[in-house]
Amino acid sequence: MGNVLTIRGGVPLNGKVSVRGAKNLVPKAMVASLLGNTPSVLRNVPEIKDVEVVTSLLRLHGVEVTKDPVTGDLTMDPSAAKMAQSKDIDAHAGDSRIPILFCGPLMHSIGEAFIPDLGGCKIGDRPIDYHLQVLRNFGAVVDKRPGGISISAPKGLHGAKLSLPYPSVGATEQVLLTAIRAEGITELSGAAVEPEIMDLIAVLQKMGAIITVQTDRVIRIEGVRELTGYNHKAISDRNETASWASAALVTQGDIYVEGARQLDLTAFLNTYRKVGGAFDVDDDGIRFYHPGGPLKPLVLETDVHPGFMTDWQQPLVVALTQASGVSIVHETVYENRFGFTEALIRMGANIQVHRECLGSVPCRFGQRNFLHSAVISGPTQLRGADIDIPDLRGGFSHLIAALAAEGTSRVTGIELINRGYERFQDKLEGLGADFDITEEAPVFAAGLL
Numbered sequence: 001m002g003n004v005l006t007i008r009g010g011v012p013l014n015g016k017v018s019v020r021g022a023k024n025l026v027p028k029a030m031v032a033s034l035l036g037n038t039p040s041v042l043r044n045v046p047e048i049k050d051v052e053v054v055t056s057l058l059r060l061h062g063v064e065v066t067k068d069p070v071t072g073d074l075t076m077d078p079s080a081a082k083m084a085q086s087k088d089i090d091a092h093a094g095d096s097r098i099p100i101l102f103c104g105p106l107m108h109s110i111g112e113a114f115i116p117d118l119g120g121c122k123i124g125d126r127p128i129d130y131h132l133q134v135l136r137n138f139g140a141v142v143d144k145r146p147g148g149i150s151i152s153a154p155k156g157l158h159g160a161k162l163s164l165p166y167p168s169v170g171a172t173e174q175v176l177l178t179a180i181r182a183e184g185i186t187e188l189s190g191a192a193v194e195p196e197i198m199d200l201i202a203v204l205q206k207m208g209a210i211i212t213v214q215t216d217r218v219i220r221i222e223g224v225r226e227l228t229g230y231n232h233k234a235i236s237d238r239n240e241t242a243s244w245a246s247a248a249l250v251t252q253g254d255i256y257v258e259g260a261r262q263l264d265l266t267a268f269l270n271t272y273r274k275v276g277g278a279f280d281v282d283d284d285g286i287r288f289y290h291p292g293g294p295l296k297p298l299v300l301e302t303d304v305h306p307g308f309m310t311d312w313q314q315p316l317v318v319a320l321t322q323a324s325g326v327s328i329v330h331e332t333v334y335e336n337r338f339g340f341t342e343a344l345i346r347m348g349a350n351i352q353v354h355r356e357c358l359g360s361v362p363c364r365f366g367q368r369n370f371l372h373s374a375v376i377s378g379p380t381q382l383r384g385a386d387i388d389i390p391d392l393r394g395g396f397s398h399l400i401a402a403l404a405a406e407g408t409s410r411v412t413g414i415e416l417i418n419r420g421y422e423r424f425q426d427k428l429e430g431l432g433a434d435f436d437i438t439e440e441a442p443v444f445a446a447g448l449l
């Protein structure tokens, strides 16, 4: 049983929000603490579900995690790291995808790892074949068991020449976290180079790693025997920033995002400007606002960095329902990331999804059965509806659609939003949104009363 958010739409969001450390960096930097021989300190840590999950997993593995009550900084001491029970790992992993990144650090610190079957947002199949392949290349023995995989390195881990078929963020992180203490040199081609990966590399360099990022997605890692702890301030969450930016556009509002970093958002800011949004950058953040007048339609393709990130797509699609004309969005990172449009259509949006690649570059999902291109015609007046949130970014998009809609929406499944948006209800309140939260009434099956 969860909470229900009742949103009365039509109120522009105005004010300021603060964005802290990136959901797609912080949990990984926490995992990296396992590799050090002294405690690590991570600053700018947001209060989100994924951080709670990794905290529990680290504690299960004997890492002492303490949180500063004032700043929220985390201190992680791995000196008593130990093997955890697979059933406990399973119980604490929640629906996070982070456990897969424990493989390398656990093999280095305690010689073996058990990784439960993974969760994460339901936005595609989300396989882990690249992860398992690179681990095998490092010399690990991967054993599929019921409920997860067991992995060990009886002969130790050694550097390898690796190539990813697609620049996967997670698989690149897997390589980094495993190679830095493997014997010898690792060369990874086809690597992802997202800013969160560069920040993880900064963390690892502070710990004593030797990592070179070369041109053309090549990363070279020289293994070292020992690493120390780190002290690091996490990069700010550019996906949360982009979400609030779209919220400003959709609700015709004006939101200053404290902590937003222009350099990590170049592709987003270009698109925001093209669609008719306005922004002002200063040293502490970015102000995003609707400058008045109609929004413009556009043709857009999601891509790996430095392209337009897939995580920015869903909130922007809501803005495109308000643009005058036909927009086309081709999703090339995940095969199934348009499920959230079903609720938007019920709210009055005019969106068709297609199996064809409607973009300049055919992607991995073309000519297959994936609805991965969307055609959005606008502007359309959105109306309030009952919505059950499907995933993190799709869910945030539903929230901002409801905030802009005429009438009242009843939103369930909001706990999913806590996975990646820190205190989003407080932030919405601070921006003047008109909503309240009640506990969902229990549903009793007929005949059981």
Ligand code: EPU
Binding pocket: 023, 024, 025, 097, 098, 121, 124, 125, 126, 127, 128, 129, 130, 131, 132, 166, 167, 168, 169, 170, 171, 192, 194, 239, 309, 310, 311, 333, 334, 335, 392, 393, 420
């Ligand atoms: N892929 C494979 N095999 C693998 C790994 C990935 O085929 O072994 C495919 C995926 O199915 C997908 C593509 O490669 O089609 C890219 O996946 P990637 O590995 O890059 O994604 P990830 O590491 O699982 C992270 C973020 C996602 C973000 C993507 C892309 C975390 C915890 N998650 O996922 O964030 O969309 O990178 O940038 O860092 C979100 O924040 O809402 C979110 C989903």
